[in-house]
Amino acid sequence: MxxxxxxxxxxxxxxxxxxxxxxxxxxxxxxxxxxxxxxxxxxxxxxxxxxxxxxxxxxxxxxxxxxxxxTDTCVNEKEKVYNSANYKAGEEYSGIYTVSRNGFAFVSVDQKQDVFISGKNQNTALNGDKVIVRIIDSGRKKGSEQKAEGSVIKVTEHVNKHILGLYKKNKKFGFVVPDDKRILKDIYVPAEKSKDALDNTKVLVRIDDYGSGLRQNPEGTVEEILGDLKEPGVDILSIIKVFGFPEDFEKRVKAAANRVALRDISKEIDKRIDLRDVYTVTIDKEDAKDLDDAVSLEFDDGIWKLGVHIADVSHYVKEGGLLDKEACERGTSVYFPDRVIPMFPAQLSNGCCSLNANEDKLTLSCIMDIDSSGKVISHKICETVIRVKKRLSYNYVFELLENQDKDMINSNTQDLDVCTEIIEDTEFRKLIYNMHDLALLLRKKRFERGSIDFDLPESSIILNTDGSVKKIQAYNRTVANIIIEEFMLAANETVAQEYFWLELPFIYRVHDTPDMEKMRELSAFINNFGFSVITSKNEMHPKEIQKLLNKIYGTEAEAVISRMVLSSMKQARYQVLPGKHFGLAAQYYTHFTSPIRRYPDLQIHRIIKENIKKGISDKRRTHYMNILDYVASHSSAMERRANDAERDAVKYKMCEYMQTRIGCVFDGIISGMTKHGMYVALENTIEGFISMADIGDDYYFFDSINYETVGQRSNKIFRLGDSIKIVVAGADKMTRVIDFIPYGKKKKRRK
Structure with missing residues (x-):
């Protein structure tokens, strides 16, 4: 060679x-x-x-x-403690059987190094199963540095009850090739259990028998045929099944929603503060149907009166009822490119609870008086009734603000319920301009205390009628989005502060301070670009992150560093104990503004309304203390599941889109590096990977200290943030991987 x-x-x-x-x-x-x-x-x-x-x-x-x-001198202290020297041949341990992306199998044992499992010793274990592993080689032989090796002797819990995959049909039987490549065994399906599935159709199979190690594969029954992958919607339906989301509501839940939606609210209106004469609008995406927030604004004698009016879902959904239990279990609505899996049936989410224009709607309002510095000087949280005057879109409001002196607005929306024509009403124009001014004031005030704003582009996927991808582009976040964001942030923070001082059971949205080790790694990373952050031994102030983001704004390194900063942050979560929100530099924060699509918001609405009406008794206080821990932890878990599924669907659609563009040339920037190659991000938000072997006619290696990929002979250097022209070499929807090669190079053939 x-x-x-x-x-x-x-x-x-x-x-x-x-x-x-x-x-x-x-x-x-x-x-x-x-x-x-x-x-x-x-x-x-x-x-x-x-x-x-x-x-x-x-x-x-x-x-x-x-x-x-x-050698031992190269490993860190943690590795010295958890090494294979802790194992002895013949010992047995419980752990989790895990398969890596490249097909290696091992068992994770608490407080010890992972135990390697060869193919012949995997027994009936599938990825994620709880197992008992017996050590067959401790890895302690003289001169050896190998990991301990073990054999799975028993599976104590099979976690994979159902497998989604592609059905392959033979004459007398069939088998399912799992979509999850970490499931290393195909599922055998006898003909009588195939449900007459056709070859190459996507199916959901129930595992009836996990087999007996090497002697046979798992055996299962086809429970559901999703259809041919070429059929519209089957791809997203497969993801829905993998993540375990319900496709629809049970009949009894729908029936309960129908009954609730027909409820007469005329008597309830008389009990509330009537704000129907206040000029109130909704601002959302053109295709949004679950409108759970509306806003109003008045200005008098130097004081802004901002009203944030939230759909009073708790009036319709009573605690412990069918609708409440269903919403609690779901935790959140989930948004896919071609559909929404709502937390409530459409009769509520798009109907009686949605703040549709020109209809009397029950709301829970946070009305804030804000001075000229952007400080909330007083507020009131109350039960109200409103009547939205205009249903506006982000695009409409943006164009109105951008073209204040023009007579027409060019809107592309096809929704007749969304305002699309210029309104000559002086009161309306003044309202929008004032909202813009107040939002910028609140934003300035928030940034002064150190709040962080990540302006990373989101993906907007536009589909054809058959479900295929027509276009992928970056979603344009405008000043209209910022108006609603700032008003919702102000309301959430105001509500959280009040209920902290009332010392009542509550659910807070908490974002912990990043680990200092992560911050030191970030500091070393950005130093390669000539930037720095001030870190101390015990604390990092969000203002330091904000200063960094301001410094990199508009530079070639902005996207790369912003991603690295975001990955260094901890994930926000719900909890009953009040805690700081690092990203917002807020002492207290909650989620109050989206009860149609987030369960914690609905739960705190109940607490707020009960406190407004009659106060929280000791008995009710105990009741809330008993249930809120579960609500917080379960909702956090459901939020993470939804986020993972939404990201997975976006990646799938990106691969589908790029499969039709093999050989096409794009401009991109290097967004990430590993020892295996480089990630390149395109302007349309799609990211692909260039393998080291495909970079060029040199041996390239990754310099992890300087975050560079360097050619050994040519000394050619690739850096994060560098522009690069690429060719699409491949896209695999199953693995969600898109392959690029540098323009002018040929992809190497590899096994």
């Missing part, structure tokens, strides 16, 4: 051995893992021999290969 091919193969071997799960292997084991056929083993030996000569790897006395230079 020529020198370039030899270099490429050496890189493949080194990347393989650098995997955290790799254990020293013999030549035949390496060949098996890399799918190298028997006639080419001689070439593999040549590559290994070359790496040994270069002292990149070592050939151990037992015939196994390992990376050179991995």
């Amino acid at each position: 020529d020198i370039y091919e030899l270099d490429r193969r050496k890189k493949v071997i080194l990347d393989f051995m650098n995997d955290p799960v790799y254990r020293p292997m013999k030549l035949k084991e390496i060949a098996a893992c890399l799918n190298i056929e028997k006639p080419k083993k001689a070439q593999l030996f040549e590559v290994l021999d070359e790496l040994v000569a270069l002292k990149k790897i070592k050939l151990m006395p037992n015939g196994r290969y390992k990376l050179a230079g991995k």
Whole structure:
């Protein structure tokens, strides 16, 4: 083989051995893992021999290969404690059986190093199962640094009850190839259990028998046929099934929603503060149907009176009822490119609870008096009735503010309920202009205390009528979005402060301070771009992050550093104990403004209304203390699940879109680097990967200290934030991976 091919193969071997799960292997084991056929083993030996000569790897006395230079002095303190020396052959441990993306299997044992599991020792375990593992090789032989190896002797809990995959039909039986590539075994399906599924259809199979290790695969029954992948909506339906979302509501839940939606509210209106004469509007996306917030604004004698009016869902959904239990279980609405899985049936979410224009609606309002500095000087939280005058879109409001002196607005919306024509009404124009001024004032006040604003582009996926992707672009966040964001933030923070001082049971939205180790890593990373943040031993103030974001604004490094900063943050969550919100630099914060699509908002509405009407008795206080912990933790978990599913659907659609653009050329920027290659982000928000072997006619390596990819001979350097022209080389919808190659290069053929 020529020198370039030899270099490429050496890189493949080194990347393989650098995997955290790799254990020293013999030549035949390496060949098996890399799918190298028997006639080419001689070439593999040549590559290994070359790496040994270069002292990149070592050939151990037992015939196994390992990376050179991995000694005890190189591992950190945590690794010294949790190493294979803690294991002895014959010992048994409980743990979680996990399969990595490259097919390695291991068992995670609490407070110990992972135990490697070879193919013949996996028993009936599938990814995620709880198992008992017996140590068969402690990895403590003299001169050995291999991981402990074990054998799964028992599966104590199978977590994969159902598997989604592609049905393959034979004459007398069929089998399901799992979508999840970490499920290493196909599911055998007898003909009588196939539900007459056709070849190459997407199915959901229930596992009836997990098999007996090597002797047979799991056996199952086809429970549902989702359809051919080419059929509209089957792709997203598959994701819905994988994440366990319900497709629809049960009949009894729909019936309950129908009864509630027909409820007469005329008597309830008489009990509330009547704000129907106040000029109130909704501002949302053109296609939004679950309108849970409306706003009003008046200005008098230097004081702004901002009204944030939220749909009073709790009037219709009583605690402990069918609708409440269903909403609590769902936790949140989930938004996919082609559909929404709502928290409530449409009769509520789009009907009686939605703040549709020109209808009397029950609301819970937070009315705030704000001075010229942007400070909330007084407020009132009360039960109200409103009548929205105009249903506006973000695009409409943006164009109105951008073209204040023009007579017409160019709106592309097709929704007749959304205001699309210029309104000559002076009161209306003044309202929108005043909202803009107040939003900027609140934003300035928030930034002064150190609040962080990540302006990372979101993906907007536009579909054809058949469900295929027509276009993917960055969603344009405008000043109209900022108006609503600032008003909702002000209301959420005001409500949280009041109920903190009332010392009542409540649900807060908490965002913890980042780990200092993460901040030190961030500091080292941004230093490569000439930026810095001030860190102390125990604390990082959000204002330092804000200063950094201001410095990088408009630079080539903005997107890369913003992503790194965001990944360094902890995830916000719900909890009953009050805590700071680091990202907003807020002492107290909650979610009050979206009870149609978030369950915690509905729960605190109940507490607020009960307190307004008659106060919270000791008995009710105990009741709330008993249930709120579960509501907070469950809602946090459901939010994470929804976010994961939404991201997965976006990645799938991106792969689908790029499959039709193989060979097309795009401009992008290098957005990430690993030892395996580089990530490149395109202007339309799609991100792909360039393998090290495909970068060019040189041996490239990743310099983790300087965050650079460097050519060994040419010394050519690729840096994060660099512009690069790429060609789409491939896209795999199953793995959600998009492959790029640099423009002008050819993709190397690899096994």
